[in-house]
Amino acid sequence: MKKANIAVIGMEVMGKSLALNMESKGYNVAVYNRTAEKTKAFAEGAAKGKNIIPTYDLKELVDALESPKKIMLMVKEGQPVDNFIDMLLPHLKPGDLIIDGGNSFFKDTIRRNKMLSEKGILFIGTGVSGGEEGALKGPAIMPGGQFEAYKLVEKIFRDIAAKAYDGEPCVDYIGPDGAGHFVKTTHNGIEYGDMELIGEVVWFFKNIGMKADEIADIMAKWNGPNDILRSYLIEITADSMKQKHQGSDEFLVDRVADITRMKGTGTWTVQSALELLVPIPTIAAAVFAREMSQDKDLRLEMVKRLKISTGSFSGNKDEIINVAHDALYIAKISSYAQGVALLQAASKAYNFSLNIGRIAKIWRAGCIIRAQFLDEITKAYESDPKLPNLLAAPKFADFVQSNIGKLATFISVAHQCGVPALAMSGAFDYILQITSPIMPSAQVSALQRDYFGAHGYFKIGGPDKPELMVNEKGQVREFHTEWLLPGRPEREITK
Ligand code: 6PG
DSSP states (O other): OOOBSEEEEOOSHHHHHHHHHHHHTTOOEEEEOSSHHHHHHHHHTTTTTSSEEEOSSHHHHHHTBOSSOEEEEOSOSSHHHHHHHHHHGGGOOTTOEEEEOSOOOHHHHHHHHHHHHHTTOEEEEEEEESHHHHHHHOOEEEEEEOHHHHHHHHHHHHHHSOBOTTSOBSBOOOBSTTHHHHHHHHHHHHHHHHHHHHHHHHHHHHHTTOOHHHHHHHHHHHTSTTOTTOBHHHHHHHHHHTOBSTTSSSBHHHHSOSOOOOOSHHHHHHHHHHHHTOOOHHHHHHHHHHHHHHOHHHHHHHHHHOOOOOOOOOSOHHHHHHHHHHHHHHHHHHHHHHHHHHHHHHHHHHTOOOOHHHHHHHTTSSSTTOBTHHHHHHHHHHHOTTOSSGGGSHHHHHHHHHHHHHHHHHHHHHHHTTOOOHHHHHHHHHHHHHTOSSOHHHHHHHHHHHHHHOOOEEOEEETTEEEEOBOTTSOBOEEEEOTTSTTOOEEEEOO
16 A cells, blocks of 8 residues: 555544545545544544555554654643654654644643754644634644754645635744744634633623624624624624524523633743733733633622622614724734734744744634734734834724724723623723833832832933933943932942
8 A cells, every 4th residue: 555645643523634634635644543443433434435544553653654754643732742752752763753733832842842853853843723624624734843844744734724815825834843832822812812802792792782693793794805803703703693502592602601611722822921021911811701701600609799780881882883893803903912922022032933924824714813804914014024013013003093992982881881891901901001101000110119129110211201211331220219218318229
């Protein structure tokens, strides 16, 4: 039998779908699963009659492959990935390639890449986004690792990836070692942000008396061909909210428990942001909202003990729907600006050499956050690679400047009606903060720290001179006030 071009390990939904996708593009694919029954079931089911070679031990799998061997792991992140790497190693030779296509933590990927490259084995950690359908018909692929490793699978990846409307495959070399997984994790953080922002709008609409099908119709309109909000997540919100519960008259959405679980990538995004000192309040709010959703017992108990009285909506419904539309768009821009800022900080800290414009291009199709809107991000960074923040891109800046009042209105009306808007508020406040040359809240905190802990503070030129005071060498000058001494003298701290 002809040798396989690539192997897929892990016959859960993503692994099977990817194997079928590869086969459909003309590749011979060897497959393996830890429990043989799954491999057998696949071989006798969806893979029957196809160029898919079932194997039942790892030596058999490796032997079935042409050289250099290319083996893609589609297994649960964490220990299972390490276990498979350890089990594969005795069968591999320098120049062979292992690909981890799961949602792995990027620091694990950096560690694995280092360990394997010391043995001459190439390693790619890649994001694969798009769920089951994407894996089968075309995902967005975000590979990180050695460039020569990427070259070994570039053709396969380009063939199986989703194609954007201009025909471009949604895959590109992201950068070294953990770059691909970092970008995928951030993609998921942005996905959480999008989902929570949409959810807050839905909560508000529900609060002012709209039924699920009415909200679904609004979402469907917002997914119109030329609508700025047009995106996969808006589309599936519209579609899923129309779904009835078990053939009854009730909508499924009204019967689904208000609990959003999560597997960890959103939390990693926030953890990375904390580590890299990058504020991502919308994405963090989305994680916090999921956490609050999971504490159902607490909420059921609290409502008995703390009654929050709120007003009700008395404005014009059509008007507030339009306000919500533009508010959501601004919040989305803000959230993506936060995600991009995180990518840029990680790129510096970990030498990922990320190209934001090209990453946005990959996300245009196949992945969960896919949207026409991503084209604007690509264009923004193509025309100005030094953009200080996505919000400064002229097209976004114009929209935000002209419509920011609508985001303020949405948040305030939502709050008046008792609807939380954590992510929306985070998005709004991010814009307010990032455009403040002086943050008085930080001025007072700086003083407080110096007062209680002698931690020192920097100075600016004056109320109208926000620039930092520097010495003749250009170094920022630091000061301390002796708060407990008479006259409270100020002295300069020299380092
Ligand atoms: C994707 C998805 C995918 C998956 C997440 C869900 O890009 O295809 O993001 O990776 O659906 O694991 O994440 P949570 O379980 O954390 O919501």
